Amino acid sequence: MIQKYDIVVVGAGNAGMVAALECAKAGKKTLLIEQHNLPGGCATSFVRGRFEFEPALHELVDVGNTNTWGEIGDLMRSYHVDVDWRQVPECFRAVGTFSDGSPLDATMPVGTDDFIDAMEEAVPGCRESVTKCFDLMAEVANGTRMLGKLKPQELMQQFPNFAAVAAAPTEDVWNALGVPQNAQDLMGAYWGYLGVSLDKLAFSHYSNMLYHLIKKRSYIPAHTSHEISCAMIERFREMGGEVWFNCRAEEFLFNGDRLCGVKTTAGVIPCDYVLANINPDIIYGKMMPKELVPEREKKLSAARDRKYSARCFTVYFGLNKSAEELGIKEYCIDVNNTSDSRTEYAKVFEPFEDKTKSVVFLCGNLASSEASPKGTAVGFFTTMHGPEEWSNVTPEEYMKLKNRYAKYYIEKTKELCGIDIGPYIEEVCVATPWTFARYIGTPEGAVYGYETRDWDAMSARMAMVDTDYPIKGLCPIGAAGPRGDGYSSAYVTGRMIAKLALKRLAEEGGAQ
Amino acid sequence: MAYKLIPELYQKLDPSLFANMISYREATIQAAPAKEVTADYPINQLAKAMHPDVITLVVADIIDHPGAASKTYVFNAEDGGPLPYFRAGQYISLKMQIGDSFLSRPYSLNSSPKEALAGKYEITIRTNPTGFAADYLLANVKVGDKFRSSSPQGFFYYEDLRDPYNIIGLAGGSGITPFLSMARAIAEGTEDFNLTIIFGSRTEEQILFKDEFDELAKCDKIKVIHVLSDEEKEGYEHGFISADLVKKYMDGDCSIFACGPEAFYKFLEKELPKLGLERKNVRYEAKPITKKVEEDQDFPDASKGQTYKVTVKQGPNEYVIDAVCNEPLLVAMERAGIKAPSRCRSGECGWCRSKVTGGFFFVPEVSDFRRWADKKHRYIHPCCTFPCSDMVIEVPFEYL
Structure with a gap:
């Protein structure tokens, strides 16, 4: 017989860990269960030979430092989670072709002035419009922080341009400001991180990410995401939380229309509230009685129409030469080919057929000297895939396909970035949507929740949190949540929804 | 600081997008049909078929190799269907009960990947008079016996992205x-x-x-x-x-x-x-854990020859067991009948990853494949960890 918990958090992904911390901090008897044998979901690591690999994190943009902590730095500090952050030296290097056909290869520095100077150098004549854009980005960043804290009228007064641009697509705002296309190509090189093209992506979303990246710089943990996840679990345990690994939730149990427990592979766990780090479609489709799924949630699911954002195809490599010996000079190289995010995003969903998709090449050693042993280098490249090419594959074809893609990208890295890793691979591992489906169980192995489309953008989701969580005693959290995808967003969503659940628990009481 | 209105934004963009975002979102949701949510995805099903939590195998045939004091066991899937595909060189972790002990042994598959799709795995076990499982299996397993097993595991295979031809x-x-x-x-x-x-x-x-x-x-x-x-x-x-x-x-x-x-x-x-x-x-291929840990120059003298009490927590359950200093903690748990997770039994795979909340331990350097943060926060792989004091550990469940 398992004792009753106030709150069970299902899934120790980024949102789950933060939700668990928030509940424990509020003094609730909290149990965190995780289907895998270690925490983190994507925020983990794996060991092959003498290498420990970062599986997912490229960089965190809103950590900040002792001078000014950013939102994520503050969040970590609020739970006393201690991570050895290392600063990424530059914003990114963008490689490909400008929209006008001329070659693009620019390394963009951190710091607003330096970034604008580099923009002017790469695209002469863009300074004025880009400077205007940076002023706007500062306003949007500050305005976003006041969302929900100021009345709409006050918000409009203090941040007069915020309302005009908050929900507008990124490229419309750049066009309105007269930012030349080549400059848009360069500033937009980072679009892949939000998993949707710039004609669909709300300006406030992209602007906030880029602004923090440039202004506050970005950070990675010295020893992979597993360092962050372990530190969070440690703090959760210190606050009295319990964690059970290799324990999978199978079904949510209800008393009437109120949740009263969760059936797991380790038995039934009675509880007052569940925060489920699971995509809502999986909860409604598989894990609770169909008749208890609210009408509006069915409609919301139908409106989203299984449009999950990108699935990743990732090749991890441990090399037996140092980054310096291999001529790797930047931490992050965005290889965007055409620079047109619409074309590139469309390619995500097309079958491979040796078409070059946008790819990001990362080398951890450029940001953390402890990323791998001396004289070696570690890194990975990531590209986005649609569901089709991985949905109708036999196991035999699967094994061949993943290596065929990997080889193609290794060749492209050599051709476009001048980095030849092929002869130096000591350890290598290829992750496909199957791999992500296996370890994190998301729909189609997607890593980014739902595509953030115009009607379903971050700001609209945030404004409707109270309406979007109608089930008594059960709230989904995670990348499908209001803040959208990415580590930072999942952390913030985890905290936001945990607070919502704690408030409701106080108001409504627990299970009968 | 006050921000100046940028007129061209208001001329060229539609501010009502923001003002109306809630009503627009709600209208879009309400316009969608209230149909039942389904969550079956081919990618997830394929991944699950390749990596199930557990497989049930039935012994279909036993081939004797008397000269080599070995036997080959041919398994079929219990349901008669295909078995998970694998890379030639990988192993399965076979679960078994011998007396009161629940234990696992890793065996490399010697059958081919194609045979797996036809529902066949094959392993070969050689006599090992000083061991615990091998001779028991050689003497007792018969056609029709059932075993629980992991899906194929391990990294000992040809990788054309890395290896020469x-x-x-x-x-x-x-x-x-x-x-x-x-x-x-x-x-x-x-x-x-x-x-x-x-x-x-x-x-x-x-x-x-x-x-x-x-x-x-x-x-x-x-x-x-x-x-x-x-x-x-x-x-x-x-x-x-x-x-x-x-x-x-x-x-x-x-x-x-x-x-x-x-x-x-x-x-x-x-x-x-x-x-x-x-x-x-x-x-x-995964190196076995030393049988002579006390000979390791870093093993603490004070622990040699000692037997300790280890408190094992697994979810809501708690056990207190004996553990001798020269046997890995995993073996002590298995002797005590605890269904602890394990796969490679060589320190490499980390499936048995557990948290130490009290006491001291020793991990031979050659078998230590732990993650950096796991070492920092005192996580161990019990398959290659030896107790050096009374201990308290928290172990994950095993899917069985």
Whole structure:
């Protein structure tokens, strides 16, 4: 017989860990269960030979430092989670072709002035419009922080341009400001991180990410995401939380229309509230009685129409030469080919057929000297895939396909970035949507929740949190949540929804 | 600080997008049909079929190799369907109950990947009079018996992104099994590389799969050289698998894969460096955990010969068990009948990863594959961790 918990958090992904911390901090008897044998979901690591690999994190943009902590730095500090952050030296290097056909290869520095100077150098004549854009980005960043804290009228007064641009697509705002296309190509090189093209992506979303990246710089943990996840679990345990690994939730149990427990592979766990780090479609489709799924949630699911954002195809490599010996000079190289995010995003969903998709090449050693042993280098490249090419594959074809893609990208890295890793691979591992489906169980192995489309953008989701969580005693959290995808967003969503659940628990009481 | 209105934004953009975002979102939701949510995705189903939590295997046939004191067990899936596909060279972790103990043993598959799709796995077990499981299985397992097993695991396989086209496989005794799988995979066309197997046995009579290897060697990508340590015979190499012997069969750019017992690895670790290969070109299958941990120079003197009390927490359950200092914590848990997770039993895979909340322990350096943060926060892999005091540990559940 398992004792009753106030709150069970299902899934120790980024949102789950933060939700668990928030509940424990509020003094609730909290149990965190995780289907895998270690925490983190994507925020983990794996060991092959003498290498420990970062599986997912490229960089965190809103950590900040002792001078000014950013939102994520503050969040970590609020739970006393201690991570050895290392600063990424530059914003990114963008490689490909400008929209006008001329070659693009620019390394963009951190710091607003330096970034604008580099923009002017790469695209002469863009300074004025880009400077205007940076002023706007500062306003949007500050305005976003006041969302929900100021009345709409006050918000409009203090941040007069915020309302005009908050929900507008990124490229419309750049066009309105007269930012030349080549400059848009360069500033937009980072679009892949939000998993949707710039004609669909709300300006406030992209602007906030880029602004923090440039202004506050970005950070990675010295020893992979597993360092962050372990530190969070440690703090959760210190606050009295319990964690059970290799324990999978199978079904949510209800008393009437109120949740009263969760059936797991380790038995039934009675509880007052569940925060489920699971995509809502999986909860409604598989894990609770169909008749208890609210009408509006069915409609919301139908409106989203299984449009999950990108699935990743990732090749991890441990090399037996140092980054310096291999001529790797930047931490992050965005290889965007055409620079047109619409074309590139469309390619995500097309079958491979040796078409070059946008790819990001990362080398951890450029940001953390402890990323791998001396004289070696570690890194990975990531590209986005649609569901089709991985949905109708036999196991035999699967094994061949993943290596065929990997080889193609290794060749492209050599051709476009001048980095030849092929002869130096000591350890290598290829992750496909199957791999992500296996370890994190998301729909189609997607890593980014739902595509953030115009009607379903971050700001609209945030404004409707109270309406979007109608089930008594059960709230989904995670990348499908209001803040959208990415580590930072999942952390913030985890905290936001945990607070919502704690408030409701106080108001409504627990299970009968 | 006040922000100045940028007029062109209001001229060219539609501010009502923001003002109306809630009503627009709600209208879009309400316009959608309230249909039942389904959550079956081909990608997830395919991933699950390749990596199920647990497989139930039924013994379909037993093949005796009396000369080598070994038996080959042929398994089928309980439901008669296909078994998870794998890379030739991988192993399964077979779960078993012997008396009150629940334990696992990793066995390399010697069947081919294609055979898995036809519902067949094969493993070979050699007698091991000082061990716990092998002789029990050899004496007791019969056709029709059922076993729970992990899906295929491990990293000991040919990887064309990394390895040169020529592989030299060094096998000692029953360490031949992953190479049999690789050779079968090459012969059936699943794998594509040149495999030269240098196989050490004591005598000709003890050679495992001699006839099958003779047959497989007709494929021009496969070559098998038998090395006999205890007899000299024409047509066979004699002695141990030394650097000189290996060099004789090395042809151009090649990698060495080695699999065998502890003594075999100890010998190779002295020999192979003489070949001057890069680290990436020499790969060992998971090395067994030392049976003589007290001889390790870093093992604390005060713990030698000691037996400790270990409190094991697993979810809501708590057990207090005896653990001797020269046996891994996993073995102590298995003796006590605790269903602890385990797979590779060599420190590598980390499936048994557990948290230490009290006490001291020792991990032999050669078996320590822990993540950086796991070391910092006192997580261990119990399969390669020895107690040096009374301890409190928290272990995950195992899917069974």
